[in-house]
Amino acid sequence: MVASAAPNHIQKPRGHLGRRLVRSVDRWILPLYAFVAVLYLAIPVLVMIAFSFNDPTGRSNLTWKAFSINAWLDPLGKPGLAQAVTTSISIAVLSTIIATILGLLIGLALVRHAFRGRGIVNLLIFLPMSTPEIVLGVSLLTLFIASTQWSFVPKGTFFPLSFTTILIAHVMFNISYVVVTIRARLQGFPRHLEEAAADLGANEWTTFWRVTFPLILPGVIAAALLAFSLSIDDYVITEFTSGQTQTFPIFIFGSQLRGIPVQVNVIGTIIFVSAVLFVVISTLLQRRQRLDPVEAEEE
């Protein structure tokens, strides 16, 4: 015995001017704004990709002439380019590995142990991040040159400038980003998990590898990615510490006057696409992890 049909409360309110305005903002203006914003971010990249298919008649790849995939067929086909790309990747990989390991250890020490000078170290770690790059570059150069006068430094270690000096410079600024990223992860780390591991018979070493490391791994990976991307496109500091060695950014900057080859756009596009793929894959992986919420306890 149903009494009566439910009254129809769910009618849309109509007519009111303010509401209509809100609705049109919802429906049109916000999406439009979002579209423009995305376009603003994407246009430079789109231009870069488009011009990787250009066939410039002159030296510079600045005006659209004709479609061509020549550059894609031979992406390293300019003198010095292959070498520059290899150097950049080697430095990025090496400095990422070194900085991530050192940064992890520093982060652990800073978060876990009270030692004399911890406050100072915490502060110093921020220095490379907050100092203007150009100042860092100049002071590194000064340091490397000055080192030639110190008898305890073997001749030729830091000067002439080389692959090694670039690497040292990149490790230095990368460390601070790595420490800051990992420290954030460690600060939220539930210490009682380590106590539980010790309670169950794991010594400090086992506890670190079985419990601490797997749980801070996302932070470590994020730090490593950040370091890699900072290193691979660094120009300013590298300029001061590279001497005759050419990295990819330095190659581009150097070829600017002579005309930037299309291959630069090709490599730029490859880097961009790899980065996008990486983000997409890691997002997908994270989403899968969230479905079985392993980190639910971490709060």
Next chain:
Amino acid sequence: MSTIDVRLVEVTKVFGQDVAVDHVNLEVLDGEFFSLLGPSGCGKTTTLRMIGGFEEPTSGLIELNGEDVTWLPPYRRNVNTVFQNYALFPHLTIFENVAFGLRRRKVKGAEIKARVAQMLQLVELRGFDQRKPGQISGGQAQRVALARALINRPAVLLLDEPLGALDLKLRKQMQLELKRIQQEVGITFIYVTHDQDEAMTMSDRIAVMNRGRYEQLGRPEELYERPTTRFVAGFLGVCNLLPGHVDGTADAYALVALDDSTKLRLPLAQVSGSTDVEVGVRPEKVRLLELTDDVPAGANVLRGRVKQTSYTGVSTLYVIERSNGQTFTVYEQNLERAAANSLWRPGEEVAMTWSPDDTFAVRGASTASTADAASGSPSVNETAAS
């Protein structure tokens, strides 16, 4: 017969200026369910953490099975802990969580499998082995924590308020379950709680802690029936306390004269040497009689006027006021008077009577200051005459 499993000798822990644990001496017997009971901040967790090896004592000695372990790290002690927040490893499955201790001892794969299965059965969690800790409920997580600790067959299991995060109903159920499991595996349990009901239902013996030391140690009924300090009396339940001084003996009893020189009897052993005491009696031991009724020979009697009556179903709670203003709480079972619809009503004069054997004496306010009463024993009836 019973050997001593855990021994604490003069164990002290100081944090900066704070003395968290103050010269504690304890002996826990093999196979015993032993509880540390006390209000927040009294040093229970700190004591437990020192036994587990997570905290080093400032001074003192800790022995497990007769071996000095004071300076050993947690992973070299044959002790396991169930943490209050469970501390399950979020990145490992339930199976791997439970197997963690066995893997550290390099137990063979097949044996691990069998023992984990057996443990999950003991805690009634079969079929959960492939889940992650984020996918089970609080009560289930609690059982996993228990299984993960017990599978190592420790000499002693430490439990720090393991039921604290559960709701009341689940708590009650898990209390029984814990007790069952403890009896089944026969391992010594040291159990920390601030819930006196929980401690009393489960424990073989309880140490009631206050401010870094324990005030009394004994079986639950000893502590409840014959508390020796004001703090213990109040912490374990409601009680009535009346200040007085020892004034001779009669038969096998000591006599204590109250402020208004009424005399109460209590077992001689209760006053042992002290002169100023507080006499106590639990509310359910007291019977209410008409002034004209016969009082059983030798019973303690006090008069008063009913101030408040609260019917609670199982019993009725009366607040009785004496002529000097002291109030008394009395619980009466709802027997004849409830049936006859004649509960005592406010304003009626009554005689309160109870057996001398149900009477105890606690050391007066010299050891227990007002701070104790405020923090730990809100249920003590303040009986200051004024």
